[in-house]
Amino acid sequence: MPAHAMNLVTIICESLAREAVAELLAEAGARGYTVFEVAGAGAHGERTAEIAEYGNVQFEVIVPPAVCEKLMARLEAEYLPRYLMVAYETDIRVRRGAKF
Amino acid sequence: MPAHAMNLVTIICESLAREAVAELLAEAGARGYTVFEVAGAGAHGERTAEIAEYGNVQFEVIVPPAVCEKLMARLEAEYLPRYLMVAYETDIRVRRGAKF
Amino acid sequence: MPAHAMNLVTIICESLAREAVAELLAEAGARGYTVFEVAGAGAHGERTAEIAEYGNVQFEVIVPPAVCEKLMARLEAEYLPRYLMVAYETDIRVRRGAKF
Numbered sequence: 001m002p003a004h005a006m007n008l009v010t011i012i013c014e015s016l017a018r019e020a021v022a023e024l025l026a027e028a029g030a031r032g033y034t035v036f037e038v039a040g041a042g043a044h045g046e047r048t049a050e051i052a053e054y055g056n057v058q059f060e061v062i063v064p065p066a067v068c069e070k071l072m073a074r075l076e077a078e079y080l081p082r083y084l085m086v087a088y089e090t091d092i093r094v095r096r097g098a099k100f
Numbered sequence: 101m102p103a104h105a106m107n108l109v110t111i112i113c114e115s116l117a118r119e120a121v122a123e124l125l126a127e128a129g130a131r132g133y134t135v136f137e138v139a140g141a142g143a144h145g146e147r148t149a150e151i152a153e154y155g156n157v158q159f160e161v162i163v164p165p166a167v168c169e170k171l172m173a174r175l176e177a178e179y180l181p182r183y184l185m186v187a188y189e190t191d192i193r194v195r196r197g198a199k200f
Numbered sequence: 201m202p203a204h205a206m207n208l209v210t211i212i213c214e215s216l217a218r219e220a221v222a223e224l225l226a227e228a229g230a231r232g233y234t235v236f237e238v239a240g241a242g243a244h245g246e247r248t249a250e251i252a253e254y255g256n257v258q259f260e261v262i263v264p265p266a267v268c269e270k271l272m273a274r275l276e277a278e279y280l281p282r283y284l285m286v287a288y289e290t291d292i293r294v295r296r297g298a299k300f
Contacts, residue, residue, distance in 0.1 A: 003172070008188070010292075012234055022141065032142020034112055034156060038260075041222065042232020056234060060138075062188065072203070076295055088208070088262065088294040092110075094188040095176055103272070108288070122241065132242020134212055134256060160238075162288065192210075194288040195276055 003093035007068040011059040011075070012040065013085040018057050024079065025061055028071040033061035056084075062094055103193035107168040111159040111175070112140065113185040118157050124179065125161055128171040133161035156184075162194055203293035207268040211259040211275070212240065213285040218257050224279065225261055228271040233261035256284075262294055 011021055018035070025033050040056035063071060068089055075087050111121055118135070125133050140156035163171060168189055175187050211221055218235070225233050240256035263271060268289055275287050 003189070006188070008190070030142075032140060034138040034140050034158060036136065036138040036158075036236065038234040038236040040232060040234050042230075058234060058236075062186065072295055080295060086262065086294065086296050088206070088292040089203070090190060090208070090290060090292050092188040092190050094186065095172055095180060096186050103289070106288070108290070130242075132240060134238040134240050134258060136236065136238040136258075162286065190290060192288040192290050194286065195272055195280060196286050 003095055005065075006062050006092055006094045007065055008090045008092045009059075009061050009063060009068055009071055009087060010090070011061075011085065011087045012038065012056055013059075013079075013083050015055050015057055017079070017083040017085060020079070020083070021057075021059055021085075024071070024074060025059065028063075028074065029067050030061045030063055030071070033059055035059045062092070103195055105165075106162050106192055106194045107165055108190045108192045109159075109161050109163060109168055109171055109187060110190070111161075111185065111187045112138070112156055113159075113179075113183055115155050115157055117179070117183040117185060120179070120183070121157075121159055124171070124174060125159065128163075128174065129167050130161045130163055130171070133159055135159045162192070203295055205265075206262050206292055206294045207265055208290045208292045209259075209261050209263060209268055209271055209287060210290070211261075211285065211287045212238065212256055213259070213279075213283055215255050215257055217279070217283040217285060220279070220283070221257075221259055221285075224271070224274060225259065228263075228274065229267050230261045230263055230271070233259055235259045262292070 013021055035057055038056050038058045040054055079085055113121055135157055138156050138158045140154055213221055235257055238256050238258045240254055
């Protein structure tokens with residue numbers, strides 16, 4: 001199989017947004033994703049005064065460009081205003097097996 | 101030292117493929133890799149009916165473009181047909197220390 | 201909000217460098233970062249004879265191109281010669297919420 005030009009969407013969010021993001025990914029047409037826990041540190045929003053690291057989760061999902069656009073649009077309209085969250089996209093070349 | 105144009109190969113696979121992938125990376129000439137556990141979710145293959153997240157592992161390895169090609173060719177021929185697995189490559193610019 | 205062209209800097213280092221890297225990121229002007237533990241494997245430096253995986257940490261930080269340059273310059277001059285460490289940059293497009 002040839003490599004497919006796709007987008008990797010990475011979403012880093014506070015843990016309380018985990019279920020909401022998982023639902024969004026399913027609704028947006030993502031076929032699957034991975035998620036893992038990370039420590040986050042930073043000065044943003046109400047947490048400006050905190051230096052300590054705190055628990056975040058990081059989602060990574062591979063999507064075709066058209067799905068990426070729709071996903072990012074919904075993230076910006078509905079999620080970024082409500083949660084501590086950052087999302088970014090990366091250009092990747094994907095190989096998948098028959099089972100995946 | 102200048103930045104080197106390299107490829108990052110990311111392999112997400114079911115845990116039972118972990119040792120096989122580690123061996124492949126060594127054979128393909130990778131000088132090192134990182135691996136960490138992730139939760140995966142998705143509808144693919146025999147697991148279509150499952151919504152629950154399950155344990156996967158994610159490998160990341162930095163390789164020159166020529167090694168990337170060989171690695172991807174072996175993944176497609178030997179691994180993707182046998183395991184729940186997805187692999188993708190990203191263009192990166194690398195700085196290494198003398199010790200690495 | 202439109203997508204912003206940014207750089208993702210990934211730093212994989214031995215655990216003992218964790219605090220030093222976190223300080224560097226703060227000094228370099230990064231607004232936040234994530235960090236998580238990974239298993240590393242490889243043949244480099246004094247650890248050539250080891251095949252077993254060992255504990256590393258992986259930092260990921262989103263920075264504008266100008267900050268990326270300064271951060272990489274300091275990493276190369278001060279950190280790469282002293283620690284088991286590799287750093288790489290990736291081009292990404294970022295969406296941030298008002299809170300982040």
